[in-house]
Amino acid sequence: MRLMINFATPLLFANVLQLMFTIADSAVVGRMLGVDAFASVGATASANWLALAAVIGLTQGFGTVFAQRFGAGDTDGLRKAFTAAVYLTAAFGVLLGIGGAFGAAPMLSLLGTPDQLMRGAVLYLSILLGGIVITFAYNMLGATLRALGDSVTPFKAMVIGMVLNIALSIALCIPFGIAGVAAATLLSQTAACAYCVFTLRKTGLMKGCDKNLDIPSARALLRLGLPLFFRNAVIEVGGLAVQWYVNRYGVEFVAGIAAAKRMYSLLLIIAGALETSVATFAAQNFGAENISRVKQGVVCGMRLMFGSSLVIMAITLIFGRFILGLLITGDPGRLNAVLDVGTQQLTVMALGLPILSLLFLYRSALQGIGNTVIPMLSGFLELVSRISSVIFITPLWGEWGVYLSDISGWTAAALLLTVSYYYFARQLSLKTPE
Numbered sequence: 001m002r003l004m005i006n007f008a009t010p011l012l013f014a015n016v017l018q019l020m021f022t023i024a025d026s027a028v029v030g031r032m033l034g035v036d037a038f039a040s041v042g043a044t045a046s047a048n049w050l051a052l053a054a055v056i057g058l059t060q061g062f063g064t065v066f067a068q069r070f071g072a073g074d075t076d077g078l079r080k081a082f083t084a085a086v087y088l089t090a091a092f093g094v095l096l097g098i099g100g101a102f103g104a105a106p107m108l109s110l111l112g113t114p115d116q117l118m119r120g121a122v123l124y125l126s127i128l129l130g131g132i133v134i135t136f137a138y139n140m141l142g143a144t145l146r147a148l149g150d151s152v153t154p155f156k157a158m159v160i161g162m163v164l165n166i167a168l169s170i171a172l173c174i175p176f177g178i179a180g181v182a183a184a185t186l187l188s189q190t191a192a193c194a195y196c197v198f199t200l201r202k203t204g205l206m207k208g209c210d211k212n213l214d215i216p217s218a219r220a221l222l223r224l225g226l227p228l229f230f231r232n233a234v235i236e237v238g239g240l241a242v243q244w245y246v247n248r249y250g251v252e253f254v255a256g257i258a259a260a261k262r263m264y265s266l267l268l269i270i271a272g273a274l275e276t277s278v279a280t281f282a283a284q285n286f287g288a289e290n291i292s293r294v295k296q297g298v299v300c301g302m303r304l305m306f307g308s309s310l311v312i313m314a315i316t317l318i319f320g321r322f323i324l325g326l327l328i329t330g331d332p333g334r335l336n337a338v339l340d341v342g343t344q345q346l347t348v349m350a351l352g353l354p355i356l357s358l359l360f361l362y363r364s365a366l367q368g369i370g371n372t373v374i375p376m377l378s379g380f381l382e383l384v385s386r387i388s389s390v391i392f393i394t395p396l397w398g399e400w401g402v403y404l405s406d407i408s409g410w411t412a413a414a415l416l417l418t419v420s421y422y423y424f425a426r427q428l429s430l431k432t433p434e
Contacts, residue, residue, distance in 0.1 A: 001300045004277045008304075010155035011146075011273035017158045027326060028169045029181055035334055037178060039251050040120030042258020043113045044104075044128075046243035050236035051100055051129055055136050057232035058092065061225025063143030064283045064367055065217075070147055071287030080214040082144060082205060084221055087213050089140045093133025100129025111240060112247040114254070120178045127182035134189045141196035144205075146280055153199045161192035227372035231379030235409070238386035242405045245390045249399060252334055256341025257402065259324045263346055267316060267353060270308035274301055275360040282368025291428045298365045298421070305357040316350035345403050352407035355414050362417035369428065374420040381416055382409035 030038035062085045069078040104126040113121055138161075142154040165188035172180025200206050246257050278301040285293040321343045325335075363375045386409040394401030 001304075004274070004281055004297060004300050004304070007149070007151050007280065008270075008273040008277040010151040011276050012270055014151075014155040014158040015269045015272050017155075017162045028166075028173050029178065032170075032173050033177065035255055035331075035338065036116060036251070037120060039114075039255040039258060040117040041124050041178060041181070042261070043108065043111075043117050043121045043243070043247070043254055044125040045258055045261050046236060046239040047104070047107050047111070047125055048128055049239060050233060051096055051132055052135065053232035053236045054229050055092075055096070055132065055139055057228035057230070058225040059089075059136070059139040059143045060279070060367065061223075061228045061372060062088075062140060062221050063147050064224050064279065064370065064372075065220050066144055066147030067280050067283035067368075068287035068370065070149075071284030074287075075208075077217070079205060079209045080217040081221060083209045083211065084214055084218040085140055085144070088218060088221060088225075089136050090133065093136040096136070097130050097132045100132060101126045104129060107240075111244050114247060114251055117251065117254070124178045124182050127179060128185065131186040134186050134193065138189050138193045138196070141193060141200065144200065145196060146276060147283070148203065148205070149280075149284075150199075150203075151276075153196060157192040157195045160195055161188040164188040164191050224367075224370065224372050227376035228367065231372075231376040234376075234379040234383045238383040238405070238409060241387045242390055242402060245394060245402055249402075252337040253341050253399065256338045257345055259338065259342040260345035260349065263316075263320070263323060263342075264349065267312060267349055267356070270312060271305055271353070271357055271360050274305050274308070275364045277301070278361060279364035279368045282365050283370075286369045291425075294365070294369060294428075295425055298361065298425075301361050301365075302357075305361055306354060309353040309357045313350045313353045316346060320346045320350070341399075348403045349406055352410055355407065355410045358418055359410050359414040362414070362421040365421050366417065366424065369424065371420075371424055374417065374424075378413040378416050382413040385409040385412040 029041050062081075065081050066078060066085075069081060105122045108118060108121050108125065138157075142157070145151070145153045165184050168184035168187055169181050172184050174180075176183070197206075246254055278297055281297040281301075282294045285291075285297065321339055324339055324342045324346065359378075363378065366372075366374050386405040389405040389408040390401045392401070393404060
């Protein structure tokens with residue numbers, strides 16, 4: 001328990017900073033450029049997360065390979081895996097960047113983005129996706145450091161990125177508008193990458209790396225990374241479907257849902273840190289063939305996640321509307337309509353936190369023991385549930401089909417992951433007697 005808390009604590013603070021990063025970024029747009037600009041950025045959320053979540057899934061798989069080889073004491077294999085990850089990061093980053101930059105306008109048009117938001121949304125999304133190789137590199141470097149047991153450096157990198165992002169967003173917002181805010185994000189991530197590279201060089205990992213691509217290591221990375229890549233991509237396809245329904249309810253509804261989604265990080269402050277902690281702990285001990293310790297880590301993670309979810313739920317229910325109000329300014333009538341929508345969405349998501357905790361816990365445990373198929377299937381199940389929510393509930397209860405879409409997906413995925421973890425944990429115990 002103590003090891004997991006110590007590892008998760010810097011990740012917790014990093015998530016807090018990420019929340020501040022998101023709030024500050026949104027507040028700059030909402031308060032300096034107004035509701036329409038805020039809604040334009042918000043209309044890109046699902047499309048942006050589609051690319052970002054895919055990147056995160058792939059680098060999570062990379063991190064699992066790193067942690068397993070580190071736990072097994074395979075230093076040479078770890079270096080080969082890191083080199084292969086650099087090549088894969090560059091390749092996937094460039095391909096996603098080209099596809100995203102040129103595909104931003106068609107994607108947003110397909111989603112039915114309101115005409116008055118289209119120009120700003122396309123500009124913002126094309127810049128972010130065009131530079132996604134930077135985001136990819138940052139996540140890969142962070143995954144490497146965490147696999148080595150270092151969760152402090154990614155936190156420090158987040159501090160550097162947050163401070164720069166706020167300063168640059170304010171400085172670039174007025175002269176360049178939405179484009180300046182998007183550019184500020186990429187520039188701040190570049191600085192965070194540089195700090196991670198500087199720290200990795202001191203570990204000696206990069207010094208002994210061969211510049212040649214090791215094909216078996218690349219295959220190992222893709223074997224664990226691609227299922228998570230597709231899992232996250234599939235989940236966010238569900239987000240795109242929901243966004244299509246969101247856009248049908250008008251600008252104020254779009255802005256309200258966008259504000260709630262921006263606050264999504266608030267719900268994940270602790271659970272996200274513990275998910276990474278459980279995944280790393282499980283992967284290292286799985287690499288060391290210590291299955292009983294893997295199961296101990298999952299039990300500790302469960303206690304921590306459920307306790308923390310109640311605290312976060314209470315904070316969100318009490319202060320949610322106030323925090324949302326910090327993001328946007330404008331006509332009181334429009335502002336109240338936006339906040340009503342945002343508060344309802346945020347309340348539903350907060351009440352689903354215990355279910356989301358189960359999803360995070362067992363998904364990370366399965367990934368740690370090298371099973372990425374079930375987490376990938378959980379993504380498809382989440383997709384079906386979210387789309388079913390908007391298709392079947394919106395005709396009956398209107399916007400409640402949108403409000404309930406996330407929690408319906410979490411419930412279906414959590415059920416599959418929970419059952420699967422205990423099945424595979426039992427199989428591993430039989431193969432490796434305690």
